[in-house]
Amino acid sequence: MNGIAQTEAASLAEGRVRGLWWKGLCGIWMAALILAVFGWLGPAVNAEGQPMFTAGGHGAKAIFFHVPCAWLTFIAFLVGAFDAARHLLRGARPHAGLDDLKCATAMELGLLFAVLATVTGSLFSRNEWGAFWSWDPRQTSILVVLLILAAYGVLRGSVTDPSTRARLSSVYAVVALVPAFFLIWVLPRVMATLHEGPNQTIVGGMIGGNYRAVLYGLALPAFLSLFVWLFQIRIRLLQLEERAAHGS
Amino acid sequence: MSTSTGRSRPLAEAAPVRPCTQGAGAPLWTQARAIFLKDVRSELRNRSALNSILLFSLTATVVVGFAAGAVGVATSVKAALLWVVLFFAAFSGLAHVFIHEEETGTTTALRLTASPGAVLSGKLLFNLALLGAISLVVVPVYMAVMDVRPASPAGFAAAVIAGGFALASAATIVGAIIAKARGKGALYGALGFPIILPLLFMAVKTTRDTLQASTEPSVLAQGITGLVSFGVMIVAASVLCFPVVWED
Amino acid sequence: MIGSNTALLAAIPLVVWIGVFFYLLMMDRKIARLERGEDGDDL
Numbered sequence: 001m002n003g004i005a006q007t008e009a010a011s012l013a014e015g016r017v018r019g020l021w022w023k024g025l026c027g028i029w030m031a032a033l034i035l036a037v038f039g040w041l042g043p044a045v046n047a048e049g050q051p052m053f054t055a056g057g058h059g060a061k062a063i064f065f066h067v068p069c070a071w072l073t074f075i076a077f078l079v080g081a082f083d084a085a086r087h088l089l090r091g092a093r094p095h096a097g098l099d100d101l102k103c104a105t106a107m108e109l110g111l112l113f114a115v116l117a118t119v120t121g122s123l124f125s126r127n128e129w130g131a132f133w134s135w136d137p138r139q140t141s142i143l144v145v146l147l148i149l150a151a152y153g154v155l156r157g158s159v160t161d162p163s164t165r166a167r168l169s170s171v172y173a174v175v176a177l178v179p180a181f182f183l184i185w186v187l188p189r190v191m192a193t194l195h196e197g198p199n200q201t202i203v204g205g206m207i208g209g210n211y212r213a214v215l216y217g218l219a220l221p222a223f224l225s226l227f228v229w230l231f232q233i234r235i236r237l238l239q240l241e242e243r244a245a246h247g248s
Numbered sequence: 249m250s251t252s253t254g255r256s257r258p259l260a261e262a263a264p265v266r267p268c269t270q271g272a273g274a275p276l277w278t279q280a281r282a283i284f285l286k287d288v289r290s291e292l293r294n295r296s297a298l299n300s301i302l303l304f305s306l307t308a309t310v311v312v313g314f315a316a317g318a319v320g321v322a323t324s325v326k327a328a329l330l331w332v333v334l335f336f337a338a339f340s341g342l343a344h345v346f347i348h349e350e351e352t353g354t355t356t357a358l359r360l361t362a363s364p365g366a367v368l369s370g371k372l373l374f375n376l377a378l379l380g381a382i383s384l385v386v387v388p389v390y391m392a393v394m395d396v397r398p399a400s401p402a403g404f405a406a407a408v409i410a411g412g413f414a415l416a417s418a419a420t421i422v423g424a425i426i427a428k429a430r431g432k433g434a435l436y437g438a439l440g441f442p443i444i445l446p447l448l449f450m451a452v453k454t455t456r457d458t459l460q461a462s463t464e465p466s467v468l469a470q471g472i473t474g475l476v477s478f479g480v481m482i483v484a485a486s487v488l489c490f491p492v493v494w495e496d
Numbered sequence: 497m498i499g500s501n502t503a504l505l506a507a508i509p510l511v512v513w514i515g516v517f518f519y520l521l522m523m524d525r526k527i528a529r530l531e532r533g534e535d536g537d538d539l
Contacts (some may be wrong), residue, residue: 088489144442144446147441147445151441154438154439155425155426155429155439158435164428164429168428170492171492172422172439173483174487174488175485176443177485178478178482179444179445179447179478181481182446182447182450182474183445187449198315231490
């Protein structure tokens with residue numbers, strides 16, 4: 001089974017990168033984001049022109065990195081759980097499809113972004129409110145997702161037989177949707193959260209100076225495309241490894 | 249799909265063991281009850297799991313009581329520590345019900361004679377009963393040691409029951425996974441803990457609410473509902489995924 | 497903080513990103529070559 005269709009193979013010039021257009025866009029978006037955040041974007045100010053958050057309003061710019069990382073963590077987890085479900089629905093035969101590999105890749109990337117999100121979040125929290133950690137529900141939920149993703153990796157690592165490994169880790173990923181659902185939807189509503197203030201100010205557009213535009217217009221596409229790119233590279237690497245291992 | 253080559257093969261390879269989907273014609277409840285009773289009898293005969301969990305939980309209670317009791321801690325801490333003890337109780341022993349089958353080699357026989365749904369139901373019932381029995385001993389001891397006097401005793405009981413139900417359900421499916429992964433002890437806790445973390449949050453919050461007189465009944469009801477729905481969702485996920493875990 | 501330092505402050509992460517970006521492109525090309533079977537190297 002070869003993942004590259006005939007037409008695609010024929011159109012591949014030597015070393016030509018597929019999807020170069022959106023990868024190039026990713027480069028541009030991210031560069032534009034950096035320029036915006038470190039350059040022309042002013043400090044975070046509220047309606048009266050008072051600076052919000054620390055460092056004269058510039059501390060708020062951490063959200064342009066922290067928030068996308070958190071988004072990507074949850075997206076990665078959902079992608080992983082979705083692929084795990086597909087693997088199970090297709091009868092859990094490891095070579096019936098790439099689903100298990102996709103799940104593993106997504107969970108791996110998710111773990112990376114979860115670590116980044118947790119670390120940047122706690123640094124911002126330290127700057128802003130004096131403590132690295134405060135058991136705020138949203139802060140804790142990213143940590144729990146981190147633990148779930150890490151546990152997934154540990155489970156994969158502890159099973160040697162590939163088909164068993166795929167089976168068990170897919171089940172774990174799907175079962176983990178239950179706590180994820182509670183973490184994302186139920187707990188932040190039930191419990192008061194530190195995040196409420198910043199959430200509302202940014203999403204509610206109360207920060208002047210185009211913060212919302214930069215977040216959704218630059219940071220979101222930049223990080224999303226980066227995630228897809230990293231995912232694609234990783235999954236193709238894993239496929240190549242498998243092909244080499246099986247000599248097909 | 250075995251091919252005959254004339255060579256002798258190990259028995260396990262010769263014909264894959266298919267899970268029995270009809271359970272020899274017996275209805276699900278009959279099979280599940282039979283499995284439940286078998287495990288109960290086995291446990292009563294050789295009380296290794298019961299004894300070790302009980303001893304572990306009581307020791308944990310004493311440790312907690314020693315560390316915190318003399319100082320006099322806040323109600324929220326008492327609620328939290330109770331669930332720490334119950335968590336450790338569950339994740340020290342509720343995998344036994346699957347691991348025991350693997351260790352004694354009876355898994356194949358069980359797979360041949362009962363449907364996966366019956367196996368899950370029977371084992372889940374057993375774990376519920378086991379955790380229930382443990383709680384009946386541990387919770388009163390905890391209340392005595394830590395001087396716990398709930399403002400709403402019915403609410404307290406409901407919280408422990410609902411939380412225990414969810415805890416046992418989660419511990420069952422995770423136990424099934426690690427039994428197949430030849431899981432060593434640490435893996436069970438490592439996999440289970442992230443899954444039940446939201447459950448722990450809700451259980452601690454709800455239990456704390458029952459200890460305080462100022463809580464409104466609607467808040468309590470909401471907490472209990474949250475715990476029960478977590479358990480129900482875990483059971484639903486288990487029903488969907490267990491056949492995949494169980495097959496070889 | 498905004499002013500003459502801006503160029504330097506923006507330049508560092510920008511340079512880092514440009515490096516990462518081209519690294520990813522190179523990886524991509526390498527993988528594409530490996531997929532076509534034209535490159536004999538291990539990664």
